[in-house]
Amino acid sequence: MKGLSAVSVFLGTHQNRFDAKGRVSIPAGFRSVLRAQATEGESLLILRPSHTQPCIEAWPATAFARLAQPLDQLSMFSDEHDDLAAALYADAYPLDPDREGRIILPDFLREHAGLSDSVTFMGLGRIFQIWEPAAAQQRVAEARQRSRRVTLPAQKGGEG
Amino acid sequence: MKGLSAVSVFLGTHQNRFDAKGRVSIPAGFRSVLRAQATEGESLLILRPSHTQPCIEAWPATAFARLAQPLDQLSMFSDEHDDLAAALYADAYPLDPDREGRIILPDFLREHAGLSDSVTFMGLGRIFQIWEPAAAQQRVAEARQRSRRVTLPAQKGGEG
DNA sequence: TGACGTCCCATAAAATCCCATGATAACCCA
DNA sequence: TGGGTTATCATGGGATTTTATGGGACGTCA
Known part of the structure; x- marks a missing residue:
């Protein structure tokens, strides 16, 4: 693959605009990461409102599956299981881009993030x-600012 | 002997010019170091604005992965994780040179470094x-000036 | 029927491919 | 050691592809 595409993590920030039909292009680089992380039979990505920030989280299928793994360790039918399942799944929104790589965001997500006419896609590695x-x-x-204070635990081996 | 090409660290300073299309050649020596440090499936290099100086940092894929390693030790969803991921990834810019070894710098990086028509590539070892x-x-x-005052710590063995 | 999402095609701008050139540096062989 | 021959490099530029975006037509599911 060429150009930005050869990456398996989401890096960088990109700004795109909604068109008249409410569609936005997923940045090409992110699209290819999504394809690389895709799971047969699952939707290409899963959106959910961030519970701590006014933004939308976008998960590739595989990463989302991993996210949900802790569920398996809770006994089915326990309250914890139900709570966690609800938190993870209830407001998740699976989605496939159209052929040009665009998506349409449902209203509740657009509102949660306070989106107007442009959106910023922010790469955070896995999501x-x-x-x-x-x-x-x-x-x-x-x-x-904050991560300046959260000094990294010193790397073993002098980082190199 | 193969001259600089046989080295696995970035050494020396090289000055190249932007062409009319906004491309700059990565110095040949640096290119071969990048290739040596490349990771399958990742972009050849990752750029980010230095947070302490008006310049652009260029990381080979492997070194960048090491830089980001502390993330794996933080639980997803912790604030630290989110902050660090945003700080590390949001302004990173992965890219691959064209076949001639040239790259095009995005505007935000050109501005951060105050670049005009020429750029200096400064080798700093790992990056x-x-x-x-x-x-x-x-x-x-x-x-x-400054390093005149600094005493190097004794070296433990072990190359990266 | 009508709202909405999807399919398909269209387009301008930008990025990339691919070929070309002069200059320099590396090489080879006498 | 000299001097010509090659290879490599930085750079230039036309052709092609990709990307983000726009929009018409069609299907579907109430």
């Missing part, structure tokens, strides 16, 4: 997030 | 940096 552009900028600045 | 030539010179001078 990516969809933000209102202004909020995205703010978020990154904040994250930079 | 290299991309500078506006004047700023690079200044930077090197400062670094020389």
Whole structure:
């Protein structure tokens, strides 16, 4: 593969616009990561509102499956199981892009993220997030600030 | 002997120019280091703005993966994880050179480094940096000054 | 029937491919 | 050691492909 495509994690931020029909292109790079992570018979990606931030989380099928794994360790029918299942699944929204790689966001997600006419796709490694552009900028600045304090546990082997 | 090509770290300083299409050649020596450090399925290099200097950091795939390793030790969904992921990934920009070894820098990186028509590639061992030539010179001078006062810690064995 | 999503085609801009060139540096052989 | 021959490199540019975006037509499911 060429160009941005040869990556297996979501990196960088990209800004695209809604068209008149409410469609947005998923950045090409992200599309190819999604394809690489796709699971036969599952939708290409799963959206859900972030529970801590005004943005939409986008999960590739495989990553979402992993996310849900802790469920298996809870006894079925327990309250914990139900709670977790509800938290994970109830507001998840599986989705496949059209042939041009565009998606249409359901209203509840657009509202949750406060989207208007443009969206920022923010790569976060395993997943990516969809933000209102202004909020995205703010978020990154904040994250930079905070992670400056969260000094990394020193790497063994002198990092090299 | 093969000259610089046989080295696995980024050494030296090279200055190249943007062409009319906004492309710059990565110095040949750096290219071969990048190839040596490449990871199957990942882009050849990852750029990000330096958070401490007006320059662009260029990471080979493997080194970047190491940089991001601490993430794996944080539980998904923790605030630390989110902050760190955003800080590391959101402004990263993966890319692959064209067949001639040239790259096109996105605007936000060109602006961050204040690039105009030429760029200086500065080898820093594990990574290299991309500078506006004047700023690079200044930077090197400062670094020389400062490192005069610094004593290197004794080396333990072990190359990366 | 009508709203909405999908299929298909269209397009401008941008990125990439592919070929070309002058300059320099590496090489070879006498 | 000299001097010509090659290979490599930085750079240039036309042709092609990809990408983001726009929009008409069709299906489907209430």
